[in-house]
Amino acid sequence: MTGAPLLLGIDLGAGSLKASLIAPDGTLAGEASHPVATAAPKPGWSEQDPHAWWRAAIDAVPRALVAAGGDASRVAALSFSAGAHTQVLEDADGRVIRPAILWNDQRARAETASLRGRADRRILEIGYNRANPTWTLPQMLWLRENEPEAFARVRRMYLAKDWLRSRFTGGFETDTIDALGTLMLDARTVTWSEELCGLIGWPMETLPPIVQPRAQVGGVTAAAARATGLVAGTPVICGTSDTAVETYGAGMMRPGLGVAKLATAATVSVLSPRAVPEPDLINYYHVIPDHWYVITATNSCASAHKWLRDTFFRREGEDGTAAFDAMERLAAATPTGAEGLFFHPYLNGERSPHWDPLLRADFVGIGFNHGPGHFVRALYEGISYSLRDCLEVLRARGLGFEVARLTGGGARSPLWRQILADVLGVRVELPAVADASFGAALLAGVGIGVFADEAAAEAAIRVVATHEPDPGRVAVYERGFALYRDIQAALAPLNHRIHAELAGG
Template sequence: MPAPDLLLGIDLGAGSLKASLIRFDGTLAGEASHPVATSAPKPGWSEQDPWDWWRAACAAVPAALAKAGGEPKRVAAISFSAGAHTQVLEDRDGSVIRPAILWNDQRSGPQTQALRRQADDRIVEIGYNRANPTWTLPQMLWLRENEPEAFARVHRLYVAKDWLRSRFTGGFETDLIDAVGTLMADSRTGTWSEELCGLIGWPMASLPPIVQAKDRVGSVTAEAARATGLAEGIPVICGTSDTAVETYGAGMMRPGTGVMKLATAATVSVLSPHAVPHKEMINYPHVIPDHWYVITATNSCASAHKWLRDTFFRRESEDGSAVFDAMERLAVATKPGAEGLFFHPYLNGERSPHWDPLLRADFVGIGFNHGPGHFVRALYEGISYSLRDCLEVLRANGLGFTTTRLTGGGAKSALWRQILADVMDVRVELPAVADASFGAALLAGVGIGAFPDEAAAEAAIRVVATHEPDPERVAFYEKGFVLYRDIQAALAPLNHRIHAHLAEA
């Protein structure tokens, strides 16, 4: 029987669950994914059935095992990740009370405003983050006000990855990073906050014990082994939020290191030896002990790219990936600046630096000279400018960087990577593998001592492409960035008027 030589990372994404098996040197042995459905019962709502997550795990894990050779006893350890803030509520019988409210759900806007009026500065002081509809605290205030019977039944609150992991172990715990992501914890002490929970009347007894992301929290049970094809008794490591393990898996292991995630939304993250509580930034503890990662974010990235493809480029019968490739070729053949065409990616409002849900997307400067390639290039440049906006918030708080790693589906575009290097004036590096399931697998290795410490896992990360900023294009895009910002400022009042006009319809 071969000795255990594989690490399994399981990531619950917004649209699918992915399982990745890696060797101890970081090379990929097998991976598989399975879709997860999202429902929107009302405008702005985003919900999932947690049992869909378990069914997806029971499909993806054996498929990944089969690609890795099919021997379950080769798996040395497992860890998990998922989006922060998303919660699962159980009653005393262990039944799920209602669908999970996702991180991108916007229903708790009024509750967010109420919490800000009540205790805005105090929430930031304790939680190191500002209330907005992404966070669990205002979501649970919405629950209390709109579904009081469900609120009263709550016996346990799980964060998403913890509920999924409990299907494997039967345990009830969370890690510090996900605890901070609920906005119900005291970020200063690493414990649950009676004061923050008291703002919404939340029962403290429903909250799980807080452990470290690398801690072993159990083993695969016999029942879970039968359902997933794993071996009973495999060590299970707690895990943490997807962004934490993505940045970790990309190599963000030293202060001043940046990571940009080009996914459905996009983030700019930097590792810091301390938190920087600020109403325009997001602060989390990191996988690296005694360090924090600070985030700014733009709402629409790969989602905007997909929207452009599906709206203007793709016929129903065409393969979506092939259409993306054709769009890339068109953009490559287009000059920097897209001949004066600008794009602002505010298809779903905007976070950093504007924090304005009423901003709207635009293409500005259209002329007869513009063809399909100009629109694709303008989209790449516009999202890059938006990420530059995010970076400027970090720089203003002493958190800049000169090198960044890229993660997410948008990082596949070599042109986009170079545009980012030129717009940001930073070195851009592409890891061979840097998704959340890979980072979770590395964390599983840390948990069982396969790596001496968290930073030692860096040896398993390989960079496969590097892009240096071109001085001439840096100067060109610096002027373009000024124009980008001026257009945004000019159109913002009109965006608000459009919203008011629609409200009257």
Template sequence: MAATEALLAGIDLGAGSLKVSIVRADGALVAEASRPVATESPQPGWSEQDPQDWWRACCQALRAVLAQAACPARAIAAISFSAGAHTQVLEDAQGRVIRPAILWNDQRSRAQTQALRAQADAQIFAIAANRANPTWTLPQMLWLRDAEPESFARVARLYLAKDWLRARFTGTWETDSIDALGTLMLDAASVRWSQTLCDLIGWRMATLPPIVASKAVVGHVGAAAARATGLAEGTPVVCGSSDTAAETFGAGMVHEGMGVVKLATAATVSVLSPQPRPDWALINYYHIVPGHWYVITATNSCASAHKWLRDTFFRRAGDDGSAVFDAMDRQAAAVAAGAEGLFFHPYLNGERSPHWDPLLRADFVGAGFNHGAGHFVRALYEGIAYSLRDCRDVLQARGLGFAVARLTGGGARSALWRQIVADMLDVQVELPTVADASFGAALLAGVGVGVFASEQDAAKLVTVAARTRPDPARVALYERGAPIYRDIQAALAPLNHRIHDFVAGR
């Protein structure tokens, strides 16, 4: 098969589903399929998944996408993976999963985060280029040591989510440098596991995997995986990376001056940088593009908040979920910008940028008899966009602004939401023809096996389907609304903390 005819598969494990995309070497999407994965919340602020559920979804989605593509399994030149950072799978010496995986959006390690900051805040930051927060693996594993010492003692291998899934295909154990940095156990300068950071929680270095490049071929599809998934035995397997790294790459962010705004389970604002920007308000990661970093600010709840609103107030038994979303979108579009003074803060699971406060709670403020269902949907869209503005402002204050933003994630499908983001950020918003982590993972697979000469060559295949320009009148409106949005947050933050204590019985 000629290189231009090669097919590439990208597998992305998201918070709510696993998606597989098959992409042609010219960048065209051939087929895609997804299967749901369940998240459990056994206590408020907890977020866990069963890794075996990932494997089930992966097998089903791969068989579905191969059938949809109507191609022989041997036509797949390579596969690669992505998944949310920080999410770990712990195995014992017999290769058994010890407990459910703690997700990146889990907030249980608040006390451990505070303890690490009190003990070694500056030291952690100096080594890892990031500050301890409940989203990182280091404080999560300190929680494990404190709350489940028997599980802590049994750990023989730590996998990151995409690596555990990939190991079902290859039987190998490794991670890439980007996901490794997301553990808060890596020395960012040397790209080696840090004994100093591991010693802070008594973590054994032998449990941490070898580190390879994101584009490294780490093995081939084994016989058992081939039978389970329909892939051909011997298909090359490329390591892969975190979902945001794959997604920004798949959106074409390989040069400075472009931002990527993701409207997914969470929302992020990312920019490319030739070096890290160590700052307690920012998240720093190596990028898939060699010699570059991407810098992130993030809000914890986005499409997850949209789904929560749908399922709690709009969806009835038997309703088609997508149709309900469409109806909500139409209702919101009929409401004027500003939602007649109704404000929403999307802190359903605490918040990251710029507040870094796991105890913040969501709210609708300013409701009156004049507000109907569409106002609440529009206020949700605008509230998340205000939160993204907060994220953007953190970057802009540090010289990391941008005039164009590529939009990714499920929320980007809404033309109304794209317009609100463009107006709120006062930037041109571009919607790539295909832009999600599974697409980026497929391109990365092509880089790994030489279908593309470089990451930049692969990114040249990214095309734009729609452009949305900001409207000056709405830009001015949101400029007036932003200080109100921030003042509401500041006023309610102490009450949020008191509510937390009230629920906890303190």
């Protein structure tokens, strides 16, 4: 090996897989990504082919190695992350049974209602979270009711990052955080719950052993080394869900610092010394031992931004980045408040604070004075208002914060960062690198002792931009937020009627 050691983080995102190599001081040495397609066979469905994840990995990892200088012997360890709840089901011969149902899939609405009717209180008491269509437990009940042959064939259930990692190691395990995300775990004992699994008749023997996110779970196999360019035997650390490592990589290692994630979906997270198992909150163990992170979330963020670009702003053959840049310039030239134009980002239903899969997106208040820039700015402001809705849920439990670190692709927009600071009324900070692949790489370092413990990795995190809330704009957005909420309340019944009309048709 020549040169300093490197740590590899591999994140499976909703639209792409990304591999990042970092030095122990947090410097990014090389990165690469590869797109992953999502299928929507029916409205509200969201599925991916797990084999596409492996194809993405064997493309991205070698290119990241080249970007970092090409010496795979420098890679001291690697770790993984992916969206929570997403499962891969294998049969007795190790074959994938069906496409993976993603975390943002909405098909399990009826099954969620059934679980709530039968065991709403017990699910919350045991799993510290409420049943919702995006969680594994309702999704697997949907499988039992709609694809019973597939349900009967299951011999192993992986979580997404675990199945991908198994291509590197051949192992079968998951971590505590992803296990909690199935809604099949007893959060009190950190063991699989026979009671929760029994609600859907799920066979306990299909569930993987549970380890800590920092646990070493094997080494890169010879076959995986040939496919990826890594060195056989390189230590592999379990890893965990994308939001867990993103909040970790952004530096949420102490109270008073929150994280806002502007990715496919958007989340607001805060560190807590205890779980807060209430119906409108999401609770997870944190990477920092003996702590939790509590989440509120909005379903559509960068996905809504991309939808607006592709539907109205991108010309055929035009580079997508150029279209985003043009949209940013238009929005920056538009007044605060978009001159009375409001956007609600409910393109795929909504989580916090409404927990209503039937809500629909809208632009409200359109006039002849509104041009393209107004629609972009209204989108930025509407998603920021939705995150304010999320933050208010936390503040009501005494879990607010004064500083928000940003993660996700949306954080690249300086205008959006400032709007978020003004809407939330908090200082917003942008780390130099804070995506899930970076957090996974830090976790790889913890697993092999490069960092003395989880908190020691904070030294590798650098803030490169800061946005303070502007009092004048804060006042405008306070009034706007009240209107935003009133519009949502007025339109919700109409959203339900639209859904009923479509279902009846």
